[in-house]
Each structure stands twice: as C-alpha cells, then as structure tokens.
Amino acid sequence: MTTQPDTSTGNGTGPSGAGEPSPGTDARFATSSAPSWGPPAPTLPAEPVRPAAAPGAGEPARPFLHRAWRGRPEDPRWARPAFLALLLATAVLYLYGLSASGYANSFYSAAVQAGSQSWKAFFFGSLDSANAITVDKPPASLWPMALSVRIFGLSSWAILVPEVLMGVATVGVLYAALRRRFGPAAGLIAGAVLALTPVAALMFRFNNPDAMLALLMTVTVYCVIRGLEDGRTKWLVWAGVAVGFAFLAKTLQAFLILPPLAVLYAVCAPVSLRKRFAQIGLSAGAMVVAGGWWVAIVELWPASSRPYIGGSQNNSFLELTFGYNGLGRINGDETGSVGGGGGGGGTGQWGETGWNRMFNSEIGGQISWLLPAALILLVAGLVLTRKASRTDLTRGSFLAWGGALLMTALVFSYMAGIFHQYYTVALAPYIAAVVGMGATVLWEERGRVWVSLTLAGAATASAAWGYVLLDRTSDYLPWLKWLVLVGGLTGALGLIFVTRLGRRLALAAAALSFAAASAGPTAYTLSTVNTGHSGSIVTAGPSGASTMGGPGGGGGMRGGFPGGGQNQQNGNGAQNGQQGGGTGGPPTGGTGGFPGQNQQGNGNTQGNGGTRGGNQPGGMPGGGPGEGGMGGGGGAGGLLNGANVGSAAKALLSKNAGDYTWAAAAIGSQNSASYQLATGKPVMAIGGFNGTDPSPTLAQFKKYVTEGKIHYFISGGGMGGGGGASSSTSSRISSWVTANFKKVTVGSATFYDLTQPTSSS
Numbered sequence: 001m002t003t004q005p006d007t008s009t010g011n012g013t014g015p016s017g018a019g020e021p022s023p024g025t026d027a028r029f030a031t032s033s034a035p036s037w038g039p040p041a042p043t044l045p046a047e048p049v050r051p052a053a054a055p056g057a058g059e060p061a062r063p064f065l066h067r068a069w070r071g072r073p074e075d076p077r078w079a080r081p082a083f084l085a086l087l088l089a090t091a092v093l094y095l096y097g098l099s100a101s102g103y104a105n106s107f108y109s110a111a112v113q114a115g116s117q118s119w120k121a122f123f124f125g126s127l128d129s130a131n132a133i134t135v136d137k138p139p140a141s142l143w144p145m146a147l148s149v150r151i152f153g154l155s156s157w158a159i160l161v162p163e164v165l166m167g168v169a170t171v172g173v174l175y176a177a178l179r180r181r182f183g184p185a186a187g188l189i190a191g192a193v194l195a196l197t198p199v200a201a202l203m204f205r206f207n208n209p210d211a212m213l214a215l216l217m218t219v220t221v222y223c224v225i226r227g228l229e230d231g232r233t234k235w236l237v238w239a240g241v242a243v244g245f246a247f248l249a250k251t252l253q254a255f256l257i258l259p260p261l262a263v264l265y266a267v268c269a270p271v272s273l274r275k276r277f278a279q280i281g282l283s284a285g286a287m288v289v290a291g292g293w294w295v296a297i298v299e300l301w302p303a304s305s306r307p308y309i310g311g312s313q314n315n316s317f318l319e320l321t322f323g324y325n326g327l328g329r330i331n332g333d334e335t336g337s338v339g340g341g342g343g344g345g346g347t348g349q350w351g352e353t354g355w356n357r358m359f360n361s362e363i364g365g366q367i368s369w370l371l372p373a374a375l376i377l378l379v380a381g382l383v384l385t386r387k388a389s390r391t392d393l394t395r396g397s398f399l400a401w402g403g404a405l406l407m408t409a410l411v412f413s414y415m416a417g418i419f420h421q422y423y424t425v426a427l428a429p430y431i432a433a434v435v436g437m438g439a440t441v442l443w444e445e446r447g448r449v450w451v452s453l454t455l456a457g458a459a460t461a462s463a464a465w466g467y468v469l470l471d472r473t474s475d476y477l478p479w480l481k482w483l484v485l486v487g488g489l490t491g492a493l494g495l496i497f498v499t500r501l502g503r504r505l506a507l508a509a510a511a512l513s514f515a516a517a518s519a520g521p522t523a524y525t526l527s528t529v530n531t532g533h534s535g536s537i538v539t540a541g542p543s544g545a546s547t548m549g550g551p552g553g554g555g556g557m558r559g560g561f562p563g564g565g566q567n568q569q570n571g572n573g574a575q576n577g578q579q580g581g582g583t584g585g586p587p588t589g590g591t592g593g594f595p596g597q598n599q600q601g602n603g604n605t606q607g608n609g610g611t612r613g614g615n616q617p618g619g620m621p622g623g624g625p626g627e628g629g630m631g632g633g634g635g636a637g638g639l640l641n642g643a644n645v646g647s648a649a650k651a652l653l654s655k656n657a658g659d660y661t662w663a664a665a666a667i668g669s670q671n672s673a674s675y676q677l678a679t680g681k682p683v684m685a686i687g688g689f690n691g692t693d694p695s696p697t698l699a700q701f702k703k704y705v706t707e708g709k710i711h712y713f714i715s716g717g718g719m720g721g722g723g724g725a726s727s728s729t730s731s732r733i734s735s736w737v738t739a740n741f742k743k744v745t746v747g748s749a750t751f752y753d754l755t756q757p758t759s760s761s
Contacts, residue, residue: 244290377438463488
C-alpha cells in the first residue's frame, strides 16, 4: 500500500493532498476528496455554505415529515423512501411468527423474568428474583428485554421484540455508515444483505446476547470511520463507549475487532500522530468506563449480599471473564464447562477448526453465502485504492470493515473452546458492508477490463458457492440450486461484457447477479422465520442445514454429546436421549455425561406437528400433550433444553409458594428456568447453567432448607444432576435430598418435599 508523507500539523486543517479533507468537512463534498481511482469529484462548497439568515428570510423550513421522507437534499429523491422501505421490510420479516419460539432460550428468559420482578436481579442478571445465581454473561443484553417485560408483562413478544428492534437498528446503522461515502445504493445493498443473512434472521429474533453485540460492533465501526473522516475526538470516544457496552453484553468477544481498528486509526486518521495516539487513549478510557463501572460494582459488592456469579468457580466476574468466557473459549480449557474442541484443524466436541471452518457443513449455511464474494471485493477495493493518500476514506472504510471481518473470522475459525453456529452473526454486518462497498466502487470503475472481470468473478463465486450450500440440503427446494447457478453465471457473463451493453442491459446483468447471489440466503432466511427456535443451541435454515449443534440445532453434534446422544431440529424436533453417541454414561448423566432424555418437541407433538408450541406457561396455542408437551406431568429438563411443565406440576409448585424464598430448587439453569417461567415464582438453579458451579454448597443448601426457604427439590437436570459425578456439589445435594425427604411424583416429574423429612432421616 502506497502512503503519502504525513504533513498534518494537528491544527485542524489536515494534511494536504487528494483524499484528505479537513476535519469537520463532509468528505463527499470537499474539493480534495476525489479518490485517485475514480473520476474527479465536482467542486462543491463545503458545508455550511450559508450565513445565518434573518428571521423570515430565505427558504422556508420544510416540515419534519417532509424532511424525514425526502432525506438529505444531496441524496437522490428515491434514497430516503427506499431506506425507510428497507427498515419496514426488515421489521415485518423479523416480526413474522415471532411467538413461534415461545420463550426461546429459557435460560435468558428466566433472567429477564427475574429482572422484571426485582431491580437487584435486573442489575446483576440473576436467574431468579431471589438472587441465588446469575447467568454466565454480564447483564446488558437482558436489560432491554427485562424493561419490556416490566412494562408489557411476560410474553414471547415482550421478550423478543427488543431483539427485532436491534436487528432493524443494525440495518439502519450499516446503511448510514455506507451512505456517507459510497452513496445510498451501497447502503441499501449492505442493509439487504444483512437482513437476509440466515443467522442474522435467527439471532435478531432470539434472546441470546449476540443481537446486542452485533448492533454495538456495527456502531463501533461506524464511529471509527466517522473519526477517519474528520478527525474529531468525539467519534473515537463514542467508539470506546460502544465497545464498553458490548463487553457488558458478551465480555471479551467485544474486543475482537479492536486490534485492526486501533491500528487503522493510528495510521490513517487525518490528524497529527500525537493527536491520533491521544485520541486512541481517550477511546480506551471511555471503553473502560463504559464497561468497567458495572464490573467494579460487582467485584466490590460484598459476596454475601449479591448473587453468585454464574459460570465462575470462585464467585468472581473477573474469573468468568478471563476464564470460561475468555481464554477458555480460545484454547478449550474451560473450567466448569463441558470441554473444548480440537484445535489446529482438529475435530472436537464443538466441531472442526481450521481455515475453512466458516465454509464447512457445520457453519457454511449460516453465514458464508456471500463470504467468497466479500473477500474478492475486499481485495479489489484495496487494489483500486492502493495509490490513494494515507487518509483516503474509501480505503479506510475497506480496511475498517474488512479488518473486522478477517479478525473475527480468524478467531472463530481456530477457537478450540465452546463454539456455536449462531456466533457467526457477528460476521454478518462486516460481510454486508464489504459487499455493498465493493459492488458500488467496482461498478463505478467497470470500464476497466480487470474490474469487470472481478465483478464477474464475484458473481460466479456467489453462484457456485450458493449451489454447493443448497446441495447440502438437497431435499429443500431442489430446483433452487440450479436457478441460482444458471442465473448467477448468466449475470456474470453479462458483467464481463458490461461496457458493450447498453445501460439497461448492464443494470439487468448486475441485478440478475445480485438476485442469484441472494436467492439461497433468502430461502434459508424464510425457512428460519417460519420455524420456532428454542433451547440453548439453535441454527438457521431448513432441517439439515447444519450437522453440528445438538438440541435446538439442525442435527446432532458431531459424535454426540457425552452420554447424551440428543438430536433436535430447530428447537421443535424430537429429542432422543438414548445412551451412546458420545463417551458413554448412564441416561441420567453419569460421570462426564449429560442427562439422557426422551423428549418429544417443545410444546408441539412429534417433530413440528403442533402449531408454534413453546415453553410458555401451559404451552403456546397448539401445544402438545399436557400443556407444553412432554407427556403432561412436566419432565426433567436437560443441560441445553428445559423441561416442559404440565398443569399438575405447575399447581404443585405454585401452592403456598409465597411462603418460601424459592418455590423449588433444580440442578441446572435450563431445568430451573422452565419451572420458574411456568409458575412465575423464583426457582433456584443449583450449579448454574451446567450444574457444575459450586453454588450453593451442601452446607448452604442445608441451611436454606432448615430455615424453610425452599419448598421442593426437582429431580434430574443439569450436567451433574440425578446421580452424576459424586465429587460435584450438585450431586452431593441431590444425594442428600433423595436420602432424607419425601418423594412426590406428578406425571413424569419427580419432586422432593423439603418440608417433609422421611422417617429414616
């Protein structure tokens, strides 16, 4: 990359030379902003261009609605209406059939319910309103949902609509980022690509932290690019704030894009070197403040008066951050978890790692549809701007979005710890941005032979890769793969000869190429929004779109779970808990094993036979047998999916529940969450998500029972429950309860009444 010497003085004038506008000047209108790769930009005055007019003088102010509909005067008249139509279409798409997922991931829904009932639970992210233990993430992603539930009451819509709004906002921020430099067409292309990415349609309709993370990462890149545009410090500070809040959504994953963005700003910002480093320092300070205030309060708060930090082994959020949720995700050494995967191209419990991970049968159908085209367009964009000046904003934009894409994809490809397919939603805005920028920049330069060939190559790659991905689910719309291939190759042929075609034919070739590239992900997205998703691991697309994922995914995990052998299609299929498919272990979850289960659906009858069932109290309309499926009584939940609570079990736990701090206690968060959501009463999650956290200890649990704070113990659930490893805290609690208290069976569920000791005890 050729760079120009830095001649800036730090006085706000910026370095001289093409492509280096003064801070505060809109790069699109500065006379020096014409990129070296394109035709000269028209000489227009920088804003503001008019002195303040006297009252009543000049043009009358346009009404607000007119301004909102028309947009900026410099934009084409169609730009703002098209943008608003994109936002509306995204909202309608993501809201369609939203309640089909019920409570989605009941683990987070229970915490949302708790936060709507208790401000203390809201602040800490507790799983129950009595504040026994927190989720294994910081709570920022829970806060919008908890506020919604507090206002509108507990329902699937109250929980999931905030996630949809985050998806719409992400599309809007992406459009705004690209429109400023590349025009509204680039923003519309990027917004459409993002909205129609299958994993984005999944996670912006689900209650995991990834929706908020994707939004805040998009905001971060936007702010950095604004800083590259005019060199103003405030944009770096806002970028730091966005990263800080993203940390409070999903801890260290928020930091993945910091290295490329920091290096980019340090090299390319249009201010002096000294000021650049000062601004980066201020941004880092803003990040620490935005994310660190909550961490400081939690770490300084007396442990005896706050909930246990779920996912940690020493009741420390810092341990959780740098261990289970940090380095453990990279190297697979996750204390208290279920183990990592094989690094260095190996095959492990969480799938194959290696350079091609984003393209393999486990991940490809979620995110990689336009990834080959994005990589081609990224290289082409950097080649086009190779002779531009140091501060050229076009190249800076390619480096910002492309750097975020490559850094995140690299980490995802080689991380050996827990990895789920839906994590890849973080890549969706970056891919969409690169596609939008690359397509428009290359289109403007299509008169060059190599550029038209590159456009054709990107279209060919998208068509060929779309064919491969669609062929992996050959039973799903089998004709579509041929339409994608033929349409894409036809469009690519037109792009090769684009300079010899008339304007209409050239635009038709480009439109055909884009339509062919978008057809596959659009079909998978429509399949995603037509299907309910629940549980801890979910995947986008039709059945068979992913061969990894276990419960809630599109097929069983490679090799199965240890001792589990579970399999569920998109959260609504049958789960088979037969022993085997892993490293062995009894059906109840022996040493190292997960609890075996035999569950049919999630509020549905067999497979997808019901009508949008879910884990709502009593089941969603059309639920399967016994109010929510699973045979009526309310069976024990597992590690990754909760129980379905029948009316009899709900009545048992609800009776006199107000006399106790916790209506019940259960091993594992998914199990406890199901009963808490069904009854609306606090249910203690022994051992946290996996049932392996040392909270409460046996002594603490005995004390709670003696004080009459817990009414029932729910048998089964969790990784160590139901007679699991004898060394685990949860197993010791389970053994003590079963030996000393009266057993109560309701349908298929087993409870122990902690107020009625057996005669032997």
